Amino acid sequence: MTKVVFVMIDGLRPDALDHASLPGLRSLLDRGAYSLRASSVMPSMTLPCHMSIFHSVPPSRHGILSNEYAPQVRPIRGLVEHLNSAGKQSAFFTNWEELRDLSRPSNLQMSWYANESYNLPMGDELVTDAALPYLSRGAFDFTFVYLGTVDTSGHAFGWMSAEYLQQAERVDKQLVRIIDALPADTAIICHADHGGHERTHGTEMPEDMTIPWVCAGAGIAAREITESVSLLDTAPTASALLGVPPWKEWEGRSVV
Numbered sequence: 001m002t003k004v005v006f007v008m009i010d011g012l013r014p015d016a017l018d019h020a021s022l023p024g025l026r027s028l029l030d031r032g033a034y035s036l037r038a039s040s041v042m043p044s045m046t047l048p049c050h051m052s053i054f055h056s057v058p059p060s061r062h063g064i065l066s067n068e069y070a071p072q073v074r075p076i077r078g079l080v081e082h083l084n085s086a087g088k089q090s091a092f093f094t095n096w097e098e099l100r101d102l103s104r105p106s107n108l109q110m111s112w113y114a115n116e117s118y119n120l121p122m123g124d125e126l127v128t129d130a131a132l133p134y135l136s137r138g139a140f141d142f143t144f145v146y147l148g149t150v151d152t153s154g155h156a157f158g159w160m161s162a163e164y165l166q167q168a169e170r171v172d173k174q175l176v177r178i179i180d181a182l183p184a185d186t187a188i189i190c191h192a193d194h195g196g197h198e199r200t201h202g203t204e205m206p207e208d209m210t211i212p213w214v215c216a217g218a219g220i221a222a223r224e225i226t227e228s229v230s231l232l233d234t235a236p237t238a239s240a241l242l243g244v245p246p247w248k249e250w251e252g253r254s255v256v
């Protein structure tokens with residue numbers, strides 16, 4: 001049965017592909033359904049973006065408009081709760097603690113966290129080290145692997161700086177390790193949450209709002225997606241790959 005791993009590379013701009021060697025991401029683009037012009041949401045900040053990824057609604061609906069979490073006023077069922085209600089097991093491997101509120105208690109089978117997203121350059125290798133034993137044996141139906149150091153590098157040195165591109169290459173090596181470890185029946189979704197400019201992000205500028213988005217795996221035809229793709233499409237796509245119909249309130253749509 002198909003399993004899904006979702007690899008987030010925080011703050012990765014699609015044009016990094018033109019300036020850095022990213023063989024892991026390239027291999028997914030070659031064999032998957034992808035867009036290099038997918039859209040983030042406003043504000044283009046990490047927690048609002050991730051709430052939109054996991055709840056398939058814009059920030060105006062889930063209400064998280066900064067990196068500080070507050071309970072939703074009109075709660076929407078998220079991807080993890082939805083999969084749990086369908087008998088599917090999910091796990092998180094992350095290095096940024098604010099992400100702990102992406103799912104409600106009692107819905108995750110496992111959650112690994114260490115405060116390493118600000119640890120340059122090694123922070124994402126530690127997350128990958130932790131996740132690989134589970135990914136390689138297909139331990140969970142849905143696994144979220146959050147890699148935060150490209151964003152950290154953007155804030156420290158500037159988006160598209162030599163240091164930022166070097167960190168993107170280092171994190172792509174972690175993506176390669178993940179791809180190589182996955183059993184054949186695993187689909188992989190990989191994208192960024194937002195881009196960045198100078199040493200920041202959060203605006204409506206194309207540099208902040210445009211992200212790479214790809215989904216690859218058994219049964220997914222290689223193609224460039226010509227329709228619009230956004231963060232809202234990730235939960236419906238992951239759900240569809242696992243054979244679970246999308247939750248009725250989700251506003252995105254599956255690209256497979």
Ligand SMILES: [Zn+2]
Binds near residue numbers: 011046151152155201
């Ligand atoms: Zn950031």
